[in-house]
Amino acid sequence: MSTSRKDIHNSDVPKLCQSCEVRHKGMCGALNANELVDFAKHTRVVKVSAGDVLLQEQGSIRAYANVMRGVLKLTKTMADGRQQIVGLQFAPDFVGRLHQDESPVRVEACSGVEVCSITRNALRKMLEKNPALETKLLHQALREVDQGREWMLALGRKTAREKVASFLMMMVRQIDPFSRGNAATAFDLPLTRAEMGDFLGLTIGTVSRELTRLRRVGVIRISSHRHIDVLNLEALRQSAG
Amino acid sequence: MSTSRKDIHNSDVPKLCQSCEVRHKGMCGALNANELVDFAKHTRVVKVSAGDVLLQEQGSIRAYANVMRGVLKLTKTMADGRQQIVGLQFAPDFVGRLHQDESPVRVEACSGVEVCSITRNALRKMLEKNPALETKLLHQALREVDQGREWMLALGRKTAREKVASFLMMMVRQIDPFSRGNAATAFDLPLTRAEMGDFLGLTIGTVSRELTRLRRVGVIRISSHRHIDVLNLEALRQSAG
DNA sequence: CGGAATTTTGAATATCGTCAAAGTGAGTGG
């Protein structure tokens, strides 16, 4: 049996983690085998389905998590029911507000989702022992700040047309972060029209109209509402402003 | 000469820091006297006036800073000139994007501003030595995430009226974080009408109209354009949605 | 195949933007 140079303790990595596709990309990338073993004692995989709520807005935070599969939406709601999606999370994002007892947002699954959940206390202890973990979380927080600001520009200054195109561009980048040149791409929308509206600060009608328009001018093709083929990536990029 | 119990090394605190009003509140609160001495070797106070740019959008980051006095605006601009303010920074906020070579936003003074500037390298070394510093910066990053999301709700879902009222409420909280009951408050706006528009995703005309309306219904008083007296805090809170 | 949920589309309306003109205030120099 061959043992690789650095992964001499690889057999010590918990089974749970060995099968985790995003183990090296997320927060856990900062942990070595021994730390993973320690960590895994306090984690468990939780499966939720579309519509299930992981954290309530202003609800207490009992556990944190890492997304392993699927899409989560973070929403804020006004007293009269108006809603805004303020973030989307994909694997391997960290879920939950650190250093705060209440979640400032509602966290809800947009699709079938698997997360790797860890208790508050276990994470706190791990953070105390392992500064590299905190560095990872700082990195994610800074990325979220950047993403949030990118969307503030869209919400405040872009037209409905540009908002919808920007959202599609965001989906393209989610698939292929380097979205080079004019390579055609296809993907399934993780959100309903209503959710797209909640994300873009638009109504469902306006979202639908602008998608129809992008379809009519030949920028995209739409199959069965959810599936998008990008026929002209450059034109889509232009439309995004 | 009396030396207090814990601050036995107080005389070692750099003069620069001794006179810093926000020394304990910002990032530097994580440093002891010796560390401050070390730190202060690489810092200098920089004074800038309204309109001066500390960081360009996509410009290289040569130094970080802490706000000591005044207000900074963080903006993003589209190719055709449309602009959005994506954040405001006050003392003792940390300025600059960590772990990234280019600033994702333009940082510009809204008023006379003093910052305590530190070189990239000096901060990096300090962070390596002092995990508590990173914890402080993580805290600020998380606060900025929360603030950004709060504004996304306003930008995406609030009416012009609610946006303007929300902005005034934000100013009230900036003065008095607990903005209790119905205590009247007064303050000077740190932004011009145009800047308020860029912040709220509105035009200057709409901002002015909504301020006039709040004045006419007796919620606020306006003196010489910049000074606001809040006459009815509860009504303002209602107007903010 | 049938019913529910979602999406598309249409017509009328409201909100906010655009453009332009008038008003106000701060700073400067006489």
Place this chain on the structure above:
DNA sequence: CCACTCACTTTGACGATATTCAAAATTCCG
């Protein structure tokens, strides 16, 4: 101290964009 200038703000009339409300069409799923 006053008048002048310039930048900023207010206000108005009109128009464009997105919303609202409602109905028709499509897709999903049992």
